[in-house]
Amino acid sequence: MTALYTLTDLSKRYTRGKESITIFEQLDMTIDQGDFISIMGPSGSGKTTLLNLLGGIDRPSSGAVDCEGTRVDKLSEGKLAKWRSQHVGFIFQFYNLMPTLSAAQNVELPLLLTNLSGKERKRRVETALDIVGILDRKGHRPAQLSGGQQQRVGIARAIVADPKVLLCDEPTGDLDRNTADEVLETLQLLNRELNKTIVMVTHDPAAAGYASKELHLDKGRFVAKENT
Amino acid sequence: MNRLTLVRKNLFRKKTRSTLLLLSIAIAFLLYGALGAFNQFWEDPPQTPTRLVTLNKINFTQPLPYAYYNRIQSVDGIAAASHANWFGGYFREPTNVVTTFAVEPEGWFTVYPEFDMPADQRARFISDRTCMAAGAPIAEQYGWSVGDRIPLQSNIFTRADGAEAWQLEVCAIYTSTADTAGAGAVLLHYELFRETASFGGNSLGWFVLLTEDAALNESVSRSIDDMFANSSAETETSTEAAFNQAFLEQFGDIATILSLVIGAAFVSILIIVGTTMVLSIAERTKEIGVLKTLGFRNNAVFGLVLAESIFLSLLGGLIGLGLAAGLLAGAEAGLGDAFPPIVMTVEIVGSAVALMLLFGLITGVIPAASALRLKIIDAFSKG
Ligand SMILES: Nc1ncnc2c1ncn2[C@@H]1O[C@H](COP(=O)(O)OP(=O)(O)O)[C@@H](O)[C@H]1O
Ligand SMILES: [Mg+2]
Numbered sequence: 001m002t003a004l005y006t007l008t009d010l011s012k013r014y015t016r017g018k019e020s021i022t023i024f025e026q027l028d029m030t031i032d033q034g035d036f037i038s039i040m041g042p043s044g045s046g047k048t049t050l051l052n053l054l055g056g057i058d059r060p061s062s063g064a065v066d067c068e069g070t071r072v073d074k075l076s077e078g079k080l081a082k083w084r085s086q087h088v089g090f091i092f093q094f095y096n097l098m099p100t101l102s103a104a105q106n107v108e109l110p111l112l113l114t115n116l117s118g119k120e121r122k123r124r125v126e127t128a129l130d131i132v133g134i135l136d137r138k139g140h141r142p143a144q145l146s147g148g149q150q151q152r153v154g155i156a157r158a159i160v161a162d163p164k165v166l167l168c169d170e171p172t173g174d175l176d177r178n179t180a181d182e183v184l185e186t187l188q189l190l191n192r193e194l195n196k197t198i199v200m201v202t203h204d205p206a207a208a209g210y211a212s213k214e215l216h217l218d219k220g221r222f223v224a225k226e227n228t
Numbered sequence: 229m230n231r232l233t234l235v236r237k238n239l240f241r242k243k244t245r246s247t248l249l250l251l252s253i254a255i256a257f258l259l260y261g262a263l264g265a266f267n268q269f270w271e272d273p274p275q276t277p278t279r280l281v282t283l284n285k286i287n288f289t290q291p292l293p294y295a296y297y298n299r300i301q302s303v304d305g306i307a308a309a310s311h312a313n314w315f316g317g318y319f320r321e322p323t324n325v326v327t328t329f330a331v332e333p334e335g336w337f338t339v340y341p342e343f344d345m346p347a348d349q350r351a352r353f354i355s356d357r358t359c360m361a362a363g364a365p366i367a368e369q370y371g372w373s374v375g376d377r378i379p380l381q382s383n384i385f386t387r388a389d390g391a392e393a394w395q396l397e398v399c400a401i402y403t404s405t406a407d408t409a410g411a412g413a414v415l416l417h418y419e420l421f422r423e424t425a426s427f428g429g430n431s432l433g434w435f436v437l438l439t440e441d442a443a444l445n446e447s448v449s450r451s452i453d454d455m456f457a458n459s460s461a462e463t464e465t466s467t468e469a470a471f472n473q474a475f476l477e478q479f480g481d482i483a484t485i486l487s488l489v490i491g492a493a494f495v496s497i498l499i500i501v502g503t504t505m506v507l508s509i510a511e512r513t514k515e516i517g518v519l520k521t522l523g524f525r526n527n528a529v530f531g532l533v534l535a536e537s538i539f540l541s542l543l544g545g546l547i548g549l550g551l552a553a554g555l556l557a558g559a560e561a562g563l564g565d566a567f568p569p570i571v572m573t574v575e576i577v578g579s580a581v582a583l584m585l586l587f588g589l590i591t592g593v594i595p596a597a598s599a600l601r602l603k604i605i606d607a608f609s610k611g
Contacts, residue, residue, distance in 0.1 A: 085523025
């Protein structure tokens with residue numbers, strides 16, 4: 001297994017006025033290429049913060065976030081934006097789609113940052129929508145889609161630029177059991193067939209079961225459990 | 229889809245709000261375009277610098293003796309002179325007003341060199357006293373073409389022979405290469421008028437002169453007015469420019485007031501639009517966070533937000549200018565052809581567009597800067 005992410009000596013503190021709260025202290029972690037990791041843990045234990053650090057939308061207080069030799073924590077804002085667009089796909093609990101855009105336009109958004117032709121963009125958008133099984137709704141706006149369908153669009157948007165990693169923050173937190181299972185199956189498929197590395201935060205033990213590794217985050221420490 | 233699609237979709241996400249914003253910007257630019265055109269016209273009326281106008285000093289509706297024509301021509305420094313009588317014309321119905329001057333044709337075209345028509349039409353009109361020459365706008369208004377015979381009546385004069393109308397052939401249709409007062413008028417031969425009108429034929433309405441040099445305007449004016457001082461019909465000679473200026477000076481204060489009104493309208497609409505844009509971007513904090521998460525750089529987000537308000541401003545502004553153009557066209561139709569058209573000049577349109585860009589920049593820069601500064605984690609924690 002080759003390591004995709006190596007986190008070394010990672011600390012994250014928030015200071016509010018004089019008070020300072022520590023989320024992690026000297027955390028070490030490796031995420032391998034092709035992993036499907038679920039992270040569980042109590043509310044406020046720092047799960048979202050960890051995803052933010054992995055995705056380069058937040059910076060550690062100290063320590064290193066290394067992704068395939070790139071020191072993500074050291075990139076400038078501009079370089080970080082570019083790095084995100086090429087390496088990471090984000091999937092949110094509340095989908096975070098643009099309400100004024102159609103499903104296809106939402107999925108196309110990340111491709112506006114590339115030099116691809118309109119035709120090529122369209123091809124990729126339709127492929128991504130097809131993979132998540134929602135191509136037939138490509139002209140619908142988010143308000144015209146169910147929660148599960150919106151999350152599929154969210155996943156299509158995350159994979160359209162073909163990143164290696166998908167970071168999912170409670171992707172099924174807003175969905176009923178059946179819909180959640182469908183979405184999780186899709187994620188599993190992306191992991192197994194397209195070799196996407198997935199880090200998924202969840203509250204739901206059933207959801208965590210879809211992952212190949214389960215981690216429990218508590219008081220800044222990991223407790224690992226290998227799934228079969 | 230491209231980034232402009234994104235800008236457009238964001239702008240029109242709330243139809244009522246964007247329509248109201250567009251409307252308020254359109255009103256500001258309607259005022260700017262229409263009043264700007266009037267203002268420019270007042271400050272800089274079209275004029276030929278060597279052209280003088282001699283009127284009866286009492287009132288320009290009072291006639292001048294015919295004999296003055298020869299005496300004026302003898303004044304030193306005059307390059308050309310011509311005269312005109314107000315005819316008070318109409319076509320078929322008294323409400324179909326046709327601004328008509330009875331003129332001495334050759335001289336008239338000499339003092340108004342900007343009037344232009346084919347040489348054969350011009351020759352025909354000058355040589356045949358049953359001819360009329362019509363300004364292109366009036367010919368177009370009534371659908372006259374060269375060769376038509378037109379019955380022209382006057383609400384001042386009647387014919388000595390009792391006939392109802394002057395039957396005149398349209399021999400020439402002329403255009404003006406400059407915005408001249410009277411450029412749209414119908415011209416008929418003074419000789420015909422004198423012979424056929426039951427009265428009024430032995431006096432002249434006013435004289436139009438060209439001096440040899442604008443520097444001579446003052447002395448020529450004085451020579452003419454001195455010549456007729458203490459007579460029964462004293463004259464007042466002024467440059468066309470001064471004549472226009474005097475006429476327009478009564479509007480001078482209005483121009484200032486209008487400028488203030490436009491300014492006030494702009495400032496208040498600026499505040500309304502600016503505030504609305506700030507709110508509209510604040511509502512979209514999370515979406516901006518998403519864009520940045522996807523890899524849109526701070527500058528790109530700044531550009532998107534700024535483009536939105538510039539787009540809004542340009543669109544509203546151009547609608548406003550369109551309305552202003554319509555309004556001015558309507559006003560021109562109402563004023564008739566005796567007045568030079570009041571139009572939005574290239575400068576006005578150019579400055580309006582520059583103002584639209586500025587307006588868009590001012591209303592957009594604050595929300596764009598806050599979108600630029602927004603940190604992704606703050607965007608999401610603000611929910
Ligand atoms: N921007 C911030 N400023 C201060 N404290 C924060 C900020 N973001 C998160 N925290 C705190 O950090 C802790 C971990 O938050 P988070 O990573 O969102 O937890 P989880 O996702 O596991 O519920 C919480 O106590 C939270 O209040
Ligand atoms: Mg969380």
